[in-house]
Amino acid sequence: MKRKVTLKQIAKELDVSISTVSKSLKDSSEISEDTRQKVQAFAKLYNYKPNNIALSLKNRKTKTIGIIIPEIVHHFFATVISGVENVANENGYNVIVCLSDESFDKEVINMEMLANGSIDGFIMSLSKETQQKKDFHHISEVINQGMPVVMFDRVTNDILCDKVIIDDNLAAFQAVQTLIDKGLNKIALITTVDYVSVGKLRTDGYIKALQMNDLKVNENLIIKIEDIDQSDELIEKLIESEKIDAVFAVNELFAVTAIKAALRKGLRIPEDIAIIGFTDGIISKYSTPSITTVSQNGIKMGGKAAKMLIERLESDDEDDEQYRTEVIETHLVERESTPTL
Amino acid sequence: MKRKVTLKQIAKELDVSISTVSKSLKDSSEISEDTRQKVQAFAKLYNYKPNNIALSLKNRKTKTIGIIIPEIVHHFFATVISGVENVANENGYNVIVCLSDESFDKEVINMEMLANGSIDGFIMSLSKETQQKKDFHHISEVINQGMPVVMFDRVTNDILCDKVIIDDNLAAFQAVQTLIDKGLNKIALITTVDYVSVGKLRTDGYIKALQMNDLKVNENLIIKIEDIDQSDELIEKLIESEKIDAVFAVNELFAVTAIKAALRKGLRIPEDIAIIGFTDGIISKYSTPSITTVSQNGIKMGGKAAKMLIERLESDDEDDEQYRTEVIETHLVERESTPTL
């Protein structure tokens, strides 16, 4: 077992100073060709690599990005991480991932943990509980300390920082409008409780679409699901009891649950009931019938967020730059769960 | 913007030495009650938190774990990360995630990047390309430097280290035996190319089950898929051309693709054709019909891997401990894609 070699050891072996070794390895013209060669050869032989931690301390930057997300087993968040990773790696950054598990406390703890020097900046999406409590002090604190934060998807207006979002309201509006254009007008909505920012925005888009088409908004056709565990039952009841010809669901889990409930009831999809989901994930693609969804390009969102963060980290002119909100475009991926007409 | 406060600044403000501040914050009995109080109050006021990087350098350990996996958008790997995260956080560790994208070079680069002091140990699953090349020098190098590695799922016998696996061979055997017990005997296999370790083991289990039941192994009923892009076509052909009454697929993507091909052909599942997949993911659960699978508890695997790594990191007696291979038990989750008899 040969431990990693340090500058100090090389210096000792070669009987020169640490400074000389350091400079030689940087090919500094301060050092004689001869010494440089000797040091470099030795370093190569022993596979010297500078210690990241020492560099971080010295440079006061870690070249690592912290990501805080509610869950990793949600396909959407996994794709976002993937997008962040790509751009981060291209720029020599590493990625630390922390999960809040939708818990405010875990979000706070993780942020504090990482804020103590471990990372240069955050990319994050708020936990449900944080959105409910509307307590963002941990985030403003971090920003106050000069650490940049980029929020994505589940964001809040209460914090000023860079953001990457989609136009949830518009995307929902267009999805519902598409259903209406196909001649459907008894459209149910399966959404989250209102404190989930994106759920609320999508709900608003749904309502707007109905109103613009002079369809009345029927509260019985709107179910707001708080806990995923209740979704089966509530959705089942909706499908069974109400005379509806279409469903707009704000995520793909709700959409596929609706599909299964409809199939169980013997309804034909899309002839008897059409369904549109949100977030173009793996479930929508492989469901039978496959599900028409509003695509939400997680890779792109993650990539964009990483780009914005890195730009801010590497720009010299501190924070005189204005904060930006990037809107990633969405589009409807039409599949089997909606009629083609 | 108030930057994070350091010991030095507190010392200066309070007109004492840095040592005194440091000791006071640790509530050392070396320091007078009075001074301690004063320092602690001040530190609290300014929300002092020790800098992680400095601690890492000093202690020569970072309290962070590096995870290297082929992909994060595969549900299984996402669950493993989740499992690692949990146990890591409980023990005060952070998690850096790097993706190899199934590429040998990316795997090597990422490992080297992290090995330079950023982390205390690795948890990893081999990329396809690495398994194909059988080149593991980057891993043995890291281990040689005294950095522990725990491999999971896609492992190799060429490297001695702790491992967490399932008994792929046995699990496959049992799955196929279950099909046979249900009276099915024209069982096709959809698997990966042989160099993917887990694919090969599952293939072997399939063959063993056939042989033990005196069924002949028909090469026409075995398709080995190299690239996921070809899977549609190959599976379609298999389902269309061959008279089979069951399919065993070594992952859930192959399984759901088989389901869709069978449905397209007008076959009833499970009456005309039964299907068992591998990896109990989200697709299997939400497919219509839902898919019977061999469950592979990623959370548990990740948790176990983290536990083993942390134990090794925190045991004093270096490496006189033997390396262990933990086998996580699997079981068959029976759903709609297999007959109930």
Place this chain on the structure above:
DNA sequence: CTGAAAGCGCTTACAG
């Protein structure tokens, strides 16, 4: 009870 010194592994302005 307090503080100076050494050290973790590096870089770089400065002296010689």
Place this chain on the structure above:
DNA sequence: CTGAAAGCGCTTACAG
């Protein structure tokens, strides 16, 4: 051309 010194932010054995 080479090296000693200071410093990144901390801890701790040691001196006073």
